[in-house]
Structure formats: C-alpha cells, structure tokens
Amino acid sequence: MPIYSHSQLSMYKECPLKYKLRYRDRIKRDIEGVEGFLGTMVHETLKKCYDDVRLTKVNSLPDLLTYYNKIWRENWHDSIVITRKELTQEHYRALGEKLIETYYKRYSPFGSDITIGTEMGLNFSLDDENKYRMTGYIDRLSRTEDDVYEIHDYKTSAYLLSQEQADNDRQLALYQIGVQKKWPDIKSIRLIWHYLAFDTELVSYRTPEAISNLVQDTKSLINEIESAQDFPPRESGLCAWCEYPDLCPLRRHFVKVETLPVNEYLNEPGVALVNKYVALRDEEARIKDEMGKVREAMLDYARREEVEVIKGNDCKARVRFDEKLKFPGKNDAERQELESTIKEANKWAEVSQLDTTSLTRIVENSLWSKDLVDKVMEYGSLEVTNSIHISKLKNEEK
Numbered sequence: 001m002p003i004y005s006h007s008q009l010s011m012y013k014e015c016p017l018k019y020k021l022r023y024r025d026r027i028k029r030d031i032e033g034v035e036g037f038l039g040t041m042v043h044e045t046l047k048k049c050y051d052d053v054r055l056t057k058v059n060s061l062p063d064l065l066t067y068y069n070k071i072w073r074e075n076w077h078d079s080i081v082i083t084r085k086e087l088t089q090e091h092y093r094a095l096g097e098k099l100i101e102t103y104y105k106r107y108s109p110f111g112s113d114i115t116i117g118t119e120m121g122l123n124f125s126l127d128d129e130n131k132y133r134m135t136g137y138i139d140r141l142s143r144t145e146d147d148v149y150e151i152h153d154y155k156t157s158a159y160l161l162s163q164e165q166a167d168n169d170r171q172l173a174l175y176q177i178g179v180q181k182k183w184p185d186i187k188s189i190r191l192i193w194h195y196l197a198f199d200t201e202l203v204s205y206r207t208p209e210a211i212s213n214l215v216q217d218t219k220s221l222i223n224e225i226e227s228a229q230d231f232p233p234r235e236s237g238l239c240a241w242c243e244y245p246d247l248c249p250l251r252r253h254f255v256k257v258e259t260l261p262v263n264e265y266l267n268e269p270g271v272a273l274v275n276k277y278v279a280l281r282d283e284e285a286r287i288k289d290e291m292g293k294v295r296e297a298m299l300d301y302a303r304r305e306e307v308e309v310i311k312g313n314d315c316k317a318r319v320r321f322d323e324k325l326k327f328p329g330k331n332d333a334e335r336q337e338l339e340s341t342i343k344e345a346n347k348w349a350e351v352s353q354l355d356t357t358s359l360t361r362i363v364e365n366s367l368w369s370k371d372l373v374d375k376v377m378e379y380g381s382l383e384v385t386n387s388i389h390i391s392k393l394k395n396e397e398k
Ligand code: SF4
Pocket: 015, 017, 018, 233, 234, 235, 236, 238, 239, 242, 243, 244, 245, 248, 249, 250, 251
C-alpha cells in the first residue's frame, strides 16, 4: 500500500479525478498558483526566523523582510499563475510582507518556547502492521515551559476556520499521532493554527477517543481510495486553481475555446449548439406560457358560450369538463390510513405494485444485504441515459 499524506487524502475528498491525475497517473504540471507560491515563501521565512533563534540569533523585522524579498525574487518563475486578473505579482508580494510583519509583531522575540523542529518530516503508521503508512511535515514543533508540545501550522489563506472546523481538522491531528509515535512519553499536545491574515491563533486538543476515531476514519478513507475504480470530477470553487482543466470533462471545452478569436468562438460547433439549444429552450418556455393562457381562454369561452366544440379554420377543439377520482398521494397525511384500511380488508395485493424508483435507490446505495442486492440485480440491467442541464456561466468562467 502506498504512503499517504494529508494533502493526498484531502485532494481525493475534494475531487477524485484530480487526485487520480496527480497521484495515480502521476501527471506533472509546471504551473503553480501564486497563492501557493506566497505560502511557500512565507513558510520559508518563518522557518529561517525560528532556525536562527535556535542559533541564538533573533532577526529584526527588516532582516526577515529582506530575506523574504530575496527568496521571492530568486524563486519567482514564469509558470506561476495569478487567477484573479485584477491583482499583480506585486500585490501578492506585499501581502506576504504584511503577513510576516503581523506574525513578527505578535510573537517576537520568539523566546516563549523551545523549537524542536521546523518543516519537520514525519513518517508513521496508523496500525501496528505498518499497513496504513502516513507522511507529513510540521511547520514547527515546540515545547513550552510546562512541557506541552505544540504543533504549529502557518496559514496564509484568506479563509479562517471556525473553532468547530479546527476541532475536527484531520491534518494536525494526524501529525499528533506521528509525534506521539515518535516520542511515546509525551503527555500533552496542543494543536495551533496561525492565521496570519487575521492575526488569529486557533487552538485545539484531541482526546484519545478522538484520535482513535480519526485513525478508524482515515483507514476507511484509505481503503476507499485503494479500492476505487471510478474517479469522478467534483466541481467546486477550487476548480479555478486546478492544473488539469484540459484533462477534465467539466473544463476541457473551456480550455479548447478560451483562446479562439470571437468569430471562431461563436462558430465553434459546441458553442453554437449550446447557444441554439438555449435559444430554443427559451422559445419553448415562452410558447408553453402562451399556450397555457390560450388554453385557459378556450375553457372560459366554452363555459361562457355553453359549447363543447369550438371551431377553428382547419381544426376544431373539443372541450370537456370531467370529474376525476383522486386519492391521497404518497406524502399526504391520510395516505397511511387509506393503506391500513385496504390492508385490513386483505385487498392490498390487488392495488400494490413494485416501486422500481425506490428499488433503484436501494440497490444504488447498497441499502439491502449484498446477497439480496445480487439476487435483485439478476433482473436489473444498466441502461445508458443522458441529460442536458443548462446553467449560467460564473464570472470566472466567462
Ligand atoms: S477542474 Fe475541477 S472537477 Fe475538473 S479535475 Fe480539476 S478540480 Fe476536479
């Protein structure tokens, strides 16, 4: 079984197709999002900060910013993608400076604890048989005066976790398992997220029970990934930062047409078909609406004139007002009573029939035993269906 990391597991949850392309097919892409680059540069700077403190050197803020700007310049490359077109490299570089300054002002002179490691690699197993192996990097591991070990994680994103999300977060809790395996005598571990953009620290602790549940959940997730045959794309806000749009059925057409000149774009067969389909659909809706109004007018006319047939040029319309028997529907309150009445009279078999919609849902979600599902499936078959769903383009898709 391969070694898993938290980011691999998260990517599978986020989008199974992206996970497959990155980790199963190992398709490498040179492009890097500017947000990721910014995060790496800030992490590197804070690593230097604490590495130097371990060597008794406390950098001044200008020193750290000089280092940050130096590595920014040295590592910037042409394949870095800025998705938000209204922002430039300079906006992001300045943001990184601001994040470092915020952190520096809050924690300098960095002497409240002992740093045990920065960017510290961890390799550990979730089980005694060494089957479920994990790897990861802790931004900083430290020990406080009262012997509490702290797992620090720097976040440069503009999204702040809630306390509940932090208490359920997998990443740092997995690192806790790795730290406890490495140093079994450790009594107390604190998980700390530093949200630099918000000048906020989130702190969480894990009980032995929470850790045990996490181990079980993570093993189940790894089993699911190992046995997965199907890796469907899962669209989300993160698609804008995906490096595989050309290999994704949800984005490939966007990539194909995005660089076409306007006249070629409008004549591209896919674009032309969607435009035609949407125009027809709108026309259909208008016609349906108009037909509804004319139908109402015809019914009114027939009532008023007391006629059952209305003559037109080439056609005539027969108008009928019938009474139709109606019983409570599936979700109506009286339905239960009606069914009981029929069952008590031993007549249920005469009016009941197999609900194939419910049966499909049960089989698809494996809600019955495998034996029973297998027996039922002897009568089932897979049919290729199709559907077209039209929705408005989001701003970033235009
Ligand atoms: S574009 Fe979105 S849905 Fe497609 S592979 Fe990437 S993340 Fe998944």
